[in-house]
Amino acid sequence: MALIEINDLSYRYPTGDDFSLKNINLKIEKGEFVAVIGANGSGKTTLCNAIRGFVPMFYKGDYFGKVLIDGEDITNFSMGELAVKIGYIFQNPFNQISYIKETVFDEIAFGLENLGLPKQEILDRIERIIAQLGIEALKDKNPFELSGGQQQRVALASILVMEPEILVIDEPTSQLDPLGTDQVFDIINLIKQSGKTVILVEHKTNLLARYADKVVVMDKGQIKMYGTAHEVLSNPELEEYGVVMPTYARLGLKLKETFGTDTVPITVEEAEELLRRIRKGAVK
Amino acid sequence: MNAIELINVSYRYPNGFLAVDDVSMSFKKGEAVAIIGQNGAGKTTTVKMMNNLYKPTSGTVLVNGMDTKNFTTAQISRHVGYVFQNPDDQIFQSNIEKEIKYTLKANKVPEEEANKWFELAVELTGLKDFLDYNPYNMPLSIRKFITIASVIAYNPDVIIMDEPTAGQDLIGLKRLANIISTLKGLGKTIITITHDMEFVLDNFERVIVMANKKKVADGTAKEVFWNAEVMEKAALKLPAICELAYRAGLPGYITTEAELIEALKGECNGYEQVRQKDSDI
Amino acid sequence: MKENQKYLHKLYPYTKLVYLLVTSVIAIISPSWIYNYVLFAILCIFAATGSDFKPFIKSLCKSVLFLFIMIFVLQSLFRSGEHVLFKVWIFSVKLEGVLYAANLCGILLVIASSFILFFQTTDLQDLILAMEKSGISPTVSYVVLSTVQMIPQTKKRSDAIMNAQQARGVETQGNLMTRIKAYIPMLAPLILSSFTGMEERALTLEARAFSLNRKKTNIHEIHEHPYDRRIKTVLYVILALAVIGRLTIWH
Numbered sequence: 001m002a003l004i005e006i007n008d009l010s011y012r013y014p015t016g017d018d019f020s021l022k023n024i025n026l027k028i029e030k031g032e033f034v035a036v037i038g039a040n041g042s043g044k045t046t047l048c049n050a051i052r053g054f055v056p057m058f059y060k061g062d063y064f065g066k067v068l069i070d071g072e073d074i075t076n077f078s079m080g081e082l083a084v085k086i087g088y089i090f091q092n093p094f095n096q097i098s099y100i101k102e103t104v105f106d107e108i109a110f111g112l113e114n115l116g117l118p119k120q121e122i123l124d125r126i127e128r129i130i131a132q133l134g135i136e137a138l139k140d141k142n143p144f145e146l147s148g149g150q151q152q153r154v155a156l157a158s159i160l161v162m163e164p165e166i167l168v169i170d171e172p173t174s175q176l177d178p179l180g181t182d183q184v185f186d187i188i189n190l191i192k193q194s195g196k197t198v199i200l201v202e203h204k205t206n207l208l209a210r211y212a213d214k215v216v217v218m219d220k221g222q223i224k225m226y227g228t229a230h231e232v233l234s235n236p237e238l239e240e241y242g243v244v245m246p247t248y249a250r251l252g253l254k255l256k257e258t259f260g261t262d263t264v265p266i267t268v269e270e271a272e273e274l275l276r277r278i279r280k281g282a283v284k
Numbered sequence: 285m286n287a288i289e290l291i292n293v294s295y296r297y298p299n300g301f302l303a304v305d306d307v308s309m310s311f312k313k314g315e316a317v318a319i320i321g322q323n324g325a326g327k328t329t330t331v332k333m334m335n336n337l338y339k340p341t342s343g344t345v346l347v348n349g350m351d352t353k354n355f356t357t358a359q360i361s362r363h364v365g366y367v368f369q370n371p372d373d374q375i376f377q378s379n380i381e382k383e384i385k386y387t388l389k390a391n392k393v394p395e396e397e398a399n400k401w402f403e404l405a406v407e408l409t410g411l412k413d414f415l416d417y418n419p420y421n422m423p424l425s426i427r428k429f430i431t432i433a434s435v436i437a438y439n440p441d442v443i444i445m446d447e448p449t450a451g452q453d454l455i456g457l458k459r460l461a462n463i464i465s466t467l468k469g470l471g472k473t474i475i476t477i478t479h480d481m482e483f484v485l486d487n488f489e490r491v492i493v494m495a496n497k498k499k500v501a502d503g504t505a506k507e508v509f510w511n512a513e514v515m516e517k518a519a520l521k522l523p524a525i526c527e528l529a530y531r532a533g534l535p536g537y538i539t540t541e542a543e544l545i546e547a548l549k550g551e552c553n554g555y556e557q558v559r560q561k562d563s564d565i
Numbered sequence: 566m567k568e569n570q571k572y573l574h575k576l577y578p579y580t581k582l583v584y585l586l587v588t589s590v591i592a593i594i595s596p597s598w599i600y601n602y603v604l605f606a607i608l609c610i611f612a613a614t615g616s617d618f619k620p621f622i623k624s625l626c627k628s629v630l631f632l633f634i635m636i637f638v639l640q641s642l643f644r645s646g647e648h649v650l651f652k653v654w655i656f657s658v659k660l661e662g663v664l665y666a667a668n669l670c671g672i673l674l675v676i677a678s679s680f681i682l683f684f685q686t687t688d689l690q691d692l693i694l695a696m697e698k699s700g701i702s703p704t705v706s707y708v709v710l711s712t713v714q715m716i717p718q719t720k721k722r723s724d725a726i727m728n729a730q731q732a733r734g735v736e737t738q739g740n741l742m743t744r745i746k747a748y749i750p751m752l753a754p755l756i757l758s759s760f761t762g763m764e765e766r767a768l769t770l771e772a773r774a775f776s777l778n779r780k781k782t783n784i785h786e787i788h789e790h791p792y793d794r795r796i797k798t799v800l801y802v803i804l805a806l807a808v809i810g811r812l813t814i815w816h
Contacts, residue, residue, distance in 0.1 A: 080777030088772040095765035100710035111773035174451035177323040247524035357731040366732040373729040376753030390734035
């Protein structure tokens, strides 16, 4: 049984004219890293909200179909109960601070305090996550004095420390500079290594090509493409849906035309390998 | 006369922090320039001296020959438009049309001109069908275009954009590219701060790199991206094509797919040989 | 509680609330202004020994000094009375006015300095912890704490908005009329975007399981000590004596 199952989901926001999600069917297995891409307004964030249960429980609106986690309908849980199973990170780092804690340490503790865990366990978990994410230097700082990239890392720490099995991450680097983006993707790499189930929405296809197992392409509320990262990211149809192809995939398609190669790389390592083979004269 | 000129400009905050250290640069009419660098390098502070939001604590900034020290921010802003990173710092009207026209009023653009520029702004930003929508019902990436439109509409000579590419999809990026080339063609100066190296390669002939409060490079994209020392000083990553060309050790200063393929063809001892092998199989 | 060796910082927040109540009541009911200035002097001694004197006096001056000067000037010059002390130009400074001002200022001085000392020696987080222990809902404590944190953030945001609107040609420097006209483009974006901000922050709270119906842990703990109870008793006794005294023999 898939960990997350979305069955024929359609949804319209209370203030919306049109449905933001139309007949979505998707299965996500335990441990899979699924990237969701598409033009702005295609429904990516709404899909994330649906997986996390904010749709329909926070936003209300018109909801048809089902979202099942481990076989159970998410609407059987409260939003608070879902927080234990599903972590959520979103785009704006500034609004992911609780606003009621004065140090990063306390900020990370906040979720665990709400879970009612014993004090010592909370302290242990925080020390571990701080070490894992390399944010010791930020421990005693006021969350408001951090840069966007630092705030996003603190937000990730605050959610990861709650040890959810599923992570929904919505455009974590859109408002960050290259350094912040790198740091966030380092953490995403750690998350992938730990085998958690991840749903990541990103525009930076060059970067997500390195982590995604499966890719979902959304357009106007529907899933238009679905497959492995290689299948989807090397398919020029992506551009019709407002998605920038990874640079190496676009190059790979040109190399295909010119040199008759048949593999299309999506990461720099694969591209390097392909160039090596072309230069050696081998073709396949 | 240059559209904008910075002469040995420094900026020190009132609390003593030095954000920009002795920077000089000049911009001509009809130029499109990208400014790149890590956050904290001084890009935003430098650019805020160009529209007189900050006055330099030493050195001179000339806009169309005028010394910014002698004018208010709003007076210089009539000539130098600035699109802020966060559109929500500016938007407050109930529909998109009113929002764009607000700037026209604030800058006292004469009636005859106003309509022409309004139409162009709406056309370039793709907002024609959304004029009566509430800005807050649109996604953030569209709100960015609303503020861009409101700057184009009042026809300043220079337009500065602070990270317009953040969070944009393919359509948004193409639209931005079109805006830059159209406005350049109309004789405006476009200065853009961006982190998207691919976008820089595709749209700007001139790139300025800032690092540690100073200007460390000012040249073509080729010159800048293939200068290892500069890239390291600025702690910037190479655009994907350059990264590949560098790793594969291909000759020449490659910045486009076409150049990479040519170099590859040249290297492949007997390009024909490769093709033959393919047809063998 | 945060590390601070001075004794006032070590007291339980409710203990300090009691002294705040006691001093304020005494200031109001005391029969003559002399007692209030003595009480103020006592508070200054506590501030100096139990906390830090310089910030205390600075806050006091920033908040009430101007008000006191105004009260003294207006009352002594314009309050009706017969005993003229001396003349300044065409105005006469009268005893009744000076006494009235001294009285009023005495009360304000004690109350203001009590509040300032309270907030200087009590961490807001500790106060909220104490209130949560007494049973207020986490939602109330969230509202109080987040509002306090939001004030400096709102100031920063409004500076950013002012810059952004100036860059659009909104003139903010100049005469009063110009500045008044600049208000709407300043305030409106602040208010409008605070709504989207609120929605996202509500989602953040959900993501941190805030709405979960479980007993919450607090990694920072706060305890009432025996000395807190003793001090509170003493304070209550003083209050009782003052009230009874006032009603009977204290004039």
